[in-house]
Amino acid sequence: CRAAVSVSDARKAAGDKFGADAAQMFFDTEALQMASGAPVAQHRAARFAADEAVADVTCGIGGDCLALARRGPVAASDVDPARLWMTRHNAEVTGVGSRLVVARADARVPASRCQALFADPARRTEAGRRVRRGNDYSPTLAEIVAPRPRLTTLAVKVSPALDEEQIPASVDEVEYVSWRGQCREAVLWFGSAATARRRATVIDGGDLRWDEAAPPSAEVGPPEAYLYDPDPAVVRSHLVGLLARQLSATLVTDQVAYLTSATEQATPFARCFRVLAQVTFGLRRLRQRLDAEGWHVGEILRRRFPVDPPALRRDLRGAGETGSQVVSLVCTRVSERPVVFICDPR
Ligand SMILES: C[S@@+](CC[C@H](N)C(=O)[O-])C[C@H]1O[C@@H](n2cnc3c(N)ncnc32)[C@H](O)[C@@H]1O
Known part of the structure; x- marks a missing residue:
């Protein structure tokens, strides 16, 4: 009975994230929890140059690379062979299989020739416990942000609760993204896709951008109507x-x-x-x-x-x-x- 509840919960969660496509996709429970929802992934994908090849180096079950593939070519990789299989399947059933090359690779070892790279590191331990520090992510933030001279764009999805002091000093833009009233992610943008220092994006609502060092302050005033x-x-x-x-x-x-x-x-x-x-x-x-x-x-x-x-x-x-x-x-x-x-x- 518990298994039946968990399959039906997983189907519902998948439907929330991927809409009608979920019915044909494959995922494991943990990967589904970590996967990006389609509207958030689409927003992020649209910030990469159209038709530019992007390497998604921690592709999981493909939540992000399906959105990237709708925009242009993608080199998808992960260390987990089962998830690579699911990404391949999910790309086929959602009609973007021909835009995707899938290969097993460790993101810590630069391999892709793409000049744009996206990473969504795992933020849980093997036992499933959430980790808070960027350097406990897998791969770690420092490993992802290590100098890669050939890259023009790097985007890293992190927890929106990541402490500000853990954000690498070299970041060009920090974007916080909310969907359906919840802040789903922060994205650290490096290179040419960054267009503001801070951005608050509300999916289907637009964004607020700020390009100076200190965020603007507000006055305190008496309560009004x-x-x-x-x-x-x-x-x-x-x-x-x-x-x-x-x-x-x-x-x-x-x-x-x-x-x-x-x-x-x-x-x-x-x-x-x-x-x-x-x-x-x-x-x-x-x-x-x-x-x-x-x-x-x-x-x-x-x-x-x-x-x-x-x-x-x-x-x-x-x-x-x-x-x-x-x-x-x-x-x-x-x-x-x-x-x-x-x-x-x-
Ligand atoms: C948060 S999930 C990615 C979810 C994915 N963006 C999606 O929407 O489906 C993180 C992934 O990173 C992979 N991973 C962890 N360490 C890695 C490494 N060193 N190299 C490549 N992949 C790694 C895990 O296997 C996991 O699938």
Whole structure:
């Protein structure tokens, strides 16, 4: 029964990542977890020059090289023979087999003649535990970024949670990419494909770019009629200040990524909430307000707030239930005091 559940979970995860193609593709569970989803891989592939041959030196089951092959020729390699077989199969069934050459190779030993190279190193130990440091990746970040004089473009997919001090100093651009509200990856770009120092990309939304050394800062201002919760790619790339400029918004609190402005503006880079009420946090006070207005609690967001959302939801059970309006709670601090903004989700 457990095996059946895990096959059906794997099919669902594959469908989320590869859409209709998943039904014909092969993957192992671990490789599927590590594979890039098609929309993210397509975005990245489109940043390589069209028709330029790209070496994907850690191809896994082919999540990235299928997208690269839709754009031009690809030399795919990996150390795992079973995954190479799956990449070959997956390329055939998705119609890009003729654009792909597949060979077993160790990425630490430069072999390909391509001038553009992509690497997505394994970020788990053999026992399946996730690793955090770039030099625990396989191959390590240092091994991938070692000087390769012939390359014009190098792109390395890393965890979006990689500490900034572990990013090699020679990087030209760091791009954080989100899809469906989650930051999926960071990509370190070296060479000609880099076009900004920092970039926050929202798939199907566009990007925010910054090309100076220090990321822009934002002022703190009093809470206004609208709150914005920036996309995680904007937060991870430290481009909240740039978004604040675009929205003519200020920070609700220093070092906390919620923005506020007097006007509502549609943006792909943040979710917008209309503030219905601002309550200094106290459970009784909050319950009373929800009951009085007939507001019951939907989503709870929090940044620098002392109570975690599941505990707060438990404590507010039953509040406002006579009413019909579902509200979002945005929990944070204002002038160091915990505050709950009761909001209408837009
Ligand atoms: C994160 S997965 C790649 C996933 C792939 N981009 C995809 O979307 O399917 C990392 C891959 O690196 C391979 N690998 C680990 N060390 C390697 C090395 N030294 N040389 C080549 N491949 C390596 C692993 O076998 C694994 O398939």
